[in-house]
Amino acid sequence: MLWIVSFSSRHLAWNPSDSMNVFSCSLPSRTADARRRIDSPRSPNLKRLTSRVVRLTRRKQLHQIFEEIEIAKRRYGKLNTIVMNAVLEACVHCGDIDLALRTFNEMSKPDNCGLDNVSYGTLLKGLGEARKIDEAFQLLESVEEGTAIGSPTLSAPLIYGVLNALTEAGDMRRANGLIARYGFLLHEGGNLSISVYNLLMKGYISSGVPQAALALYNEMLNLELKPDKLTYNTLISACVKINKLDAAMYFFEEMKERAGKYNQEDIFPDVVTYTTLLKGFGILKDVRLVHKIVLEMKTCHDLLIDRTAYTAMIDALVNCGSINGALSLFGELLKLSGWYLDLRPKPHLYLTFMRFFSSRGDYTMVKCLHRRMWLDSSGSISPGFQEEADHLLMEAALHDNQIDVATEKLSTIIKRWKGISWSSRGGSVALRIEALLGLTKSFFSPCIFPRVNPGAPIESVMMPFKAVQPLNGNLQLKEVVMRFFDKSVVPIIDDWGRCIGLLHREDCSELEAPLWKMMRSPPPGVTTTTSIGHVVNLILRKRFRSTCRPHYLQPINNVGCPTN
Structure with a gap:
């Protein structure tokens, strides 16, 4: 089809003045731009500042955050609530509740950015984590009575922040008291939500009463509430705590059955489920079930095996004595870490192998692991890990009958760490070296009591x-x-x-x-x-x-x- 467009003669008529109008209206002059920049205030780029605060929060660089906030205040003037809420979250994340309270009070001043529900929720979470429960309840009461600054509304997120902190601390008396008073905000369909039950289960496990978590599961079934993945993971953790691994496997199989029968992919076991089971069966040294779970993890296409999962698999295999399987997985992890830096093993994994091989007297392997831990591990190596690694190297040399090497390592440990604890694993090795050296070559200048009875007055x-x-x-x-x-x-x-x-x-x-x-x-x-x-x-x-x-x-x- 041919489209024909007609133009009226009026549109085609040329006007000499139009040539100037075409250029003048479409492109503003530089003078106009400069005048517009001078007349309008500079809009601060606070999104970039907020992102910067979030990144520094992950690194726990609280001092740097406040330095940059002061610079931003001098540059932009008053900051908005979003930025200051990020600063408040940084204080809570770093565990400085006093600084969080000062920031909260500063935000509440009339000439400042003000407070909102996010501000109150963040502070309540921080008060709960700092175990300042009385202050948290007082803040909730002010919100409930309507006397809180900023007119926040009493809502479920405010309650969840305090409840989560209480359950993590294992303070179930106050957690149940909080639900008794503000539980009406946490109801879904006339009953407490599944999230509340999950938090309570976690709290009972933290308080050392995992049996109560299983009782809550029965209560959920009586109320016809369907457990989610977090519920099952919490139940499996409770069963592992009390060594009821048969019950843990029952919940594990129920998860897979529900996921397949009702097409509920969100119920299927995840990495947390498998690592929890591996921890339990590794402690019991059940090689068969550990191998079964590892094989299932490796053959599950939808399961993302991260560094934590690899560490759990290797730890379980080492605990069961399956060192060849553990070394195979460790080699696989090192190979993958060449492409994915997030898979670089932590120092803990090197120490796991060093403990095993030092007891076997394989000095060559322990020495290699000791050296590679500094080169290939991810993150910083704490002084405690460094000291233990030196002790294990000394132990491996002693078990390998290399007395001179063990003596040299003991001398290095004394100089570097200014002594050694007799109650530690390395201390027992040092005592054996002392016995082999005798009193004339002793490192510790032992006290000699000739003909003295320790029981005498x-x-x-x-x-x-x-x-x-x-x-x-x-x-x-x-x-x-x-x-x-x-x-x-x-x-x-x-x-x-x-x-x-x-x-x-x-x-x-x-x-x-x-x-x-x-x-x-x-x-x-x-x-x-x-x-x-x-x-x-x-x-x-x-x-x-x-x-x-x-x-x-x-x-x-x-x-x-x-x-x-």
Whole structure:
């Protein structure tokens, strides 16, 4: 079909003045643009600022957030409620409730941005997490009575914030009290919503009563409420807590049955479900079920296996002793992490393998894992993890009969970490190395008590008071400074001869000052019948340099005891 367009002669007539109108109306001049920029105020780009606050919140850089907010205030003037709500959320996320309260009060001032429901919900969540429950209830009461600034409405999100904090803390008494008072806001169809039941289940698990979570499930069934995925995951977690893994598998199979029978894909087990089951069966060392769950996870096409899932699978396999399967998955994870940085393993995974191989005495493998942990792991390595890794390397060398290497590692640990805890796994290894080295090559300069019975009274080995040569506290340091040339600590007495403190060499800083101004508190008192072993433990544990006999208040040094 041919379309014919007709033009009237009026439209085709040329007017000489139109040539100027065509150009003048379509393109504004630069002068007009400049005038418009001067006349109109500059609109602040607060969306970019809000995004910046959110990013800094994830990094917990609260100080940086407030620095940039102050710069923005000087540049733009008053900020809007959206930006300040993001700042309030940052304070809550970083756990600084006092700063959150100050920010909230600043927002409530008449010359500021004001408050809305989001502001109140964020602060209520923060008060709950900080366990300031009384303040949270007072804030809710002000909202309920209509006296709150900004006229917020009492709604379910405000209640959920406090309820979630209470259940995470395991404070079920107050959680049930909150529902009893404000539960009418949480009803759906005449009953409490599924979300409320999920929170209560989580709370009972946190409080150490997972059986109550199973009772809530029966209550939901009686009310004809259909559990969702979060409900099932919470129930499975409760069953794992009380080692009822048969019940956990029942809920697991029920999830898959409902998802397939009723075409409810949102009910199908997710990564959280599988990792929870792996944790339970890994603790019980059930190799068959662990392998079954791992195989099911690997063959499920719709399941996204992230770093947490890989870690759970490897931990469970290591706990069950299936080290070959764990190493296979670990190699797969390292290979995938070359393409996806989010899959780079955490230091925890390296320590898991190091614990296993150090007990086997495989020093080469532990040394390799120790080195690769610094190069290939994701995130920062905490000092606790670093110290444990050094201990495991020492243990592997000892179990591999490389005594010289183990001794070298022990020396490095002492220099780097300024000691070692005897109650730790590395401490027991250090004791075995000490026994192999003997007293002449010991790292810890052990106290030698020749022919001393630890059960004997301390009176049998204590020094006389006069032999210690105490100093009067009123003396100036310049008068007795040479006493500290060969003595690291000297008892201080008053005019009546009573011990009032100890003056240490490192505290002697003022020559013109009296000794009592620089002394430390007096040593602990023991009776003359106290056993030598008890006094030695007291000195070693508290690092005291002497003890005092209370009847005569005479300082004594125990023969053979170390001095700091």
